[in-house]
Structure formats: C-alpha cells, structure tokens
Amino acid sequence: METAAVLKADAYGLGAGAVGPALAAAGVRSFFVALAEEGVALREAVGPVPAIYVFAGLMPGDAPLFEAADLIPCLNSPGQAADFLRELPGRPCALQVDTGMNRLGLEPAEFDAIAGDLARLAPVLAISHLACSDEPDHPMNASQAAAMTDFAARLPGVRLSLAATGGTLLGAPFHFGLVRPGVGLYGGMPFAAASPVVSLSLPVVQVRDVAPGEAVGYSATWTAAGPARIATVSAGYADGLLRALGNGGFDLLAGDVRCPVIGRVSMDLITVDVTGLGSVPAMLDLLGPQQGVDDLARSAGTIGYEILTSLGPRYERVYKGGS
Ligand SMILES: *Cc1c(COP(=O)(O)O)cnc(C)c1O
DSSP, rough: EOOOEEEEEHHHHHHHHHHHHHHHHHTEEEESSSSSHHHHHHHHHOOSSSSSEETTTOOTHHHHHHHHOOEEEESSSSHHHHHHHHSSSSOOOOOEESSOSSSBBBBBHHHHHHGGGGHHHHSSSSEOOSSSTTSTOOOHHHHHHHHHHHHHHHTTTTTEESSSSSHHHHOOGGTTEEOSSSSGGGGGOOOOOOOOOOOEEEEEEEEEETTTTOSSSGGGGEESSSEEEEEEEEEOGGGGOGGGGTTOOOOOTTTTEEEEEEEEOOEEEEEEEEEESOOOEEEEEEEEEEHHHHHHHHHSSOHHHHHHHHTTTTTTTOOOOOO
16 A cells, blocks of 8 residues: 655645655655646656656646656546547556546546546556545445445456545545545644644734724724734735634734734734733744644634645745655
C-alpha cells in the first residue's frame, strides 16, 4: 500500500513549490493535482521521478502539457478516454470511476462503453472518491467501498485508490492499493495524534486607547463600552480573513489570551480588542496550537480546506524542516 500526496490548489494554499520537494524527500512517490497547469508547476519543483496524476483528466488543449511534464490524466468520461487514445497514445493513464458521489468519473455503464479500449488504455491506477468520509458511520462509505470492489473485478491487475484523508482514517477496508491524503498533511481534520502543521502570526501596526463611546472601523459598527485598548493588525479580507467574520466572529491569540476581532474586517487591516493584555506583543496569532485550522473554520461556518486555500499570496511563508 502506497501513501500518495494531494497538492492541488498550490498545496492547499501553502506553496506546492516548497511542499512538493519536502514530501518527495520524505519518500512520496506519487502526487495528485486538480489541473494540468498545476502538474506542470509541480513537475518543475519535484523533478522527473515522482508520478503526477491530474484529477480533472485530459481537458481540451492540454495534451502537450501532459506530454511535456510527464503527467498522468485520471480519465473521467468516455470522451476523455477517446481523446487520450487519439492524442496521447501509449502514454500512461489512470481511470476515475464514480462509486456514488456523482461528481467526477465513469459511471458503470460508461465504464462498460470503454471496456473494449481497456487493453489499449492500460490504466496504471483506478481511483474513486468518498462523498462522506468525514462521517465514519455514514452508509455511503461502505456502499462506495463495495462499488469500488465491483469495479476491481472488471479491472484485473489494476491498482485501486479510494481514500483521501477521511477514508485513510476510516481504516484498512478503504485503503486498497494507494491512499491520497491532502488536508491531513496540512493540519486539517482533527485526529487525536495530529500535531499543528500551519501557524500564522499577524503583525500589529498600531495600538491605541479608546474612550467609552468611541467607535472603531468602517461604519462605526463597534463602540467601546468602557475604556479599551485596540490593536490594528496587518491582514484583512484580501488575505482570506472573511469580512463576514467581523465584530467578534473570531479571535487572535496572544499566547493563551484570546483577543476578539472587533469592528469591520477591512481589505488589509483588522482591529482587535487587546484591553485584557498587560503589554501588546509585536505579533498576534491567528493559527497555532491554541487555534487550529479547523477551530477557525468552525468560527467561520466553513471547513479547514477553505481557510487554507483562502489565505492568499501576501503572507510571508516560512518552511520549517523538510529539505
Ligand atoms: C481533494 C481530493 C483529495 C484529497 O482530499 P483531502 O480530504 O484533502 O484529503 C483526494 N482525492 C480527490 C479526488 C480530491 O479531489
């Protein structure tokens, strides 16, 4: 059983150019991206050896990218299979089959339609994706694993892959020949042994004392009830801090002390109530041991994936460990 790594969306916003080589040095031999263009960039970062699979498969006009960067399409439809045989004959491919999610992949009847081409396609891998793997008791998990096993009978000798992070945690019946976690590599989805992967500290630009009755920020939506100390911090909705979360929707941390974000979130700035702090540090933490990606996602009514992929290019990214 092999563990591959999913690096779509620039390694979930963390920077595939740094994450890819570190994972390759740690022994990852197979990568997955969503789009051919992402595969081209990843190939430059990781060199010629690892396999790079593309979930979206072979899209019109992309054949030269697959050839030049030695990418493997996950063929999703009879049309993609036909394009592949015409445009990239003899190159490696994978098949994506639908086991119930109804998003990408060949339906059983579509699979039957290309059965006569299987020898020429010679897929090196067949993948499918679980719709409900973050709910261990959801009946779709077992039914999708059973559907995968049905496909296996029609794909003798072909390696299979069903599990992303959630499916990997569901256990051996979901692992087949290759698991392909993404978010679990980047500190998302809580499981007992997970340690924080991503931390994010934001610089304080200015601190001011406000008197009772004074307002802070656009539209004066927050007013000091008593004497308060406000830190203005350099990050805003252009950096993935959702504007809808203004006025108390999330906290920054100074060590263990929670400091609520008050007033509106601006494009480049937020204002934080630091009244409770004896002295205001140069940086306040958005992500770290006290507040992980999933904690922040819960405050925002979203999932860790969206937090990570929304962070944007303005943060200085510092990579620790790896090579
Ligand atoms: C995004 C994705 C993954 C990785 O999912 P995680 O939940 O981040 O582990 C795996 N397979 C497919 C098809 C995906 O789209």
